[in-house]
Amino acid sequence: MIVAQVSDIHAAPGNDNMSRLARAVSWLAEVKPDAVVASGDLIDEGWIEGYAEIGSRLNELNCPVLVVPGNSDNRHALSSAFTNRHGQVDNCEAVHFRAEFGTIRLWD
Template structure:
């Protein structure tokens, strides 16, 4: 089973990120994934026409797409334009979560956005997450979100990550049915770590990546390539591959 993850398109009128997204999808098509997850920040500068352009690309594909908002997105416009059938409609706060069983794997997406804030949070959604981790279906799951739960070491980005990751760690430590991986976006660089003993990934971005800068006087150069992830699940094992084009 193959799950593709694309994050941080940041499509706008004044950039070529939609073309970069199409280039990534053309590569992804070659491996015929079972599903695609878009983990937030689809547009920039409130350019809602970008949602329609992204939807047009997704509608050409035979595999299902699961979409999360990021801090640069507008949830109301996303709902009206993208109309993702997998969004959970029972959340009173309007959060755009999703859950879907794809073969022997459950995909769970949790909306970590906070209105008017570049950082994210997950604490208020933990009851929803608990319910969807244990409901009947596949025992193994991947938890997707926009804001990461591991420190990148990049100072300005660590200030706007998932601000209550400790609550999530405590929750998962005691949960009888933990996800086998957590995968986010937001940082515009691929990296990996752990939360509560669970592998935690940050997917790279479609837009030009951020430098691996630890606050030193010199900012290292970056590669301009679009980046995304391929998660392969087979024989109850998950291997996650960063891909740079």
């Protein structure tokens, strides 16, 4: 089983981090991970629209994406943008995940 992690994307309209994410996703597509954990600081500068773009890009990998926010993320907006993310735990204000893949358990 291959679990990949992308972290600290810090995407914003004023930087090229979405193109960097595109390169990472392209490389990961060749690796074919069984799951991807996207952790912490997905956006910067309050760029809420970036969550949808990041989600779209990560969905290209055709595997479960587990998301946990960082300190620069808006948890409510992140939860709204990633409504179909695998392993979502809904009964709390925080954003967490818990997922099982065969004998592997992942949680934040």
